[in-house]
Amino acid sequence: MFFPRARRVLAALLLCLLLFTTACAPKTPGRFDQAQQESSRQRSGQAVAKDSTQGSEFNKFFPSADAGYQRVYTQEKKGFAEAKLKKDGKDLAVLSINDTQAVKGAANPAAKFVNSPKTIAGYPAVSQGSTGTAILVANRYQVKVQSRDASFTEAEREAWIQKFNLGGLARLAKAQ
Template sequence: MIVRNARRIVAALLVSVMLLVTACATAAPTRFDQAQQESTQKKTGLAVAKDATQGSSFNRFFPGTQAGFERVYTQEKKGFAEAKLKKGGKDVAVLSISDTQGTIGVANPSAKFQNSSLKIGGYPAVTQGKNSTALLVGDRYQVKISSRDATFTESDRQAWLKKFNLRGIEKL
């Protein structure tokens, strides 16, 4: 009986020591831990340049509510502002203005407009995919409309791009 109790005590002690040793051991850092540490220490990982235009200053240049359409601002941050265009409570398009010079890590964001033959309101424009049209104002600001509904066509996007205060954006 004493041998039996001694075995139980020794087994309990061994399990306790094992748990203590494994709980206090430090795991080797993974590649994800190292990447997280590096990215949080970098100051250059910013997505927007310090001199980018504040998004709130773009709001006054968006077209207002017109003929059954409602404009609802959805996002504004440094270098960018966005609004949804609704008709009958349904999202039909997304309108946005972005400061292309405020974008870090992109060689020349306005390069896509350089060889454009399309002009809207006197500014170079491009069609991006099937659902987006953008134009470049003052070699700096991209004004873009993306359709969210099949009823909002390319000609609708071009007409709404002309409704932005493009001359005002150019003076920023």
């Protein structure tokens, strides 16, 4: 009778010892830990410029939703605002405005517009891949439309860029 009870006690002690040693062992790094550390290290030196425009100020310059389209704001932070353009519940495009002076220490995003032969509404324009079109307003604000559906063409992107309140955005740049 003594041995069966001793085996149970010994088994319980060994189980506790096993749990204790594995719980206190150092954690092995996960497969994404290295990438997270590198990403955090890269962003730690960057900061948003103090004179950047608040993202909430950009909202009034976005085109209004009309003719069955729906505009849904998705992101707003200092120097940037973004909205999705939807129709019949389908994401057609992403509309955005960003302050090219927002990020300190980075290459100036406005540089790509310097030698642009193309213009939209009188502002220098560039194509960004096969799905993006952007203009630079008052050498400061980039207005961009990116297709999220293959049916949303370059001509439609250009038309939606012209629906932004570009004059108001230019006045905001001069007031800054």
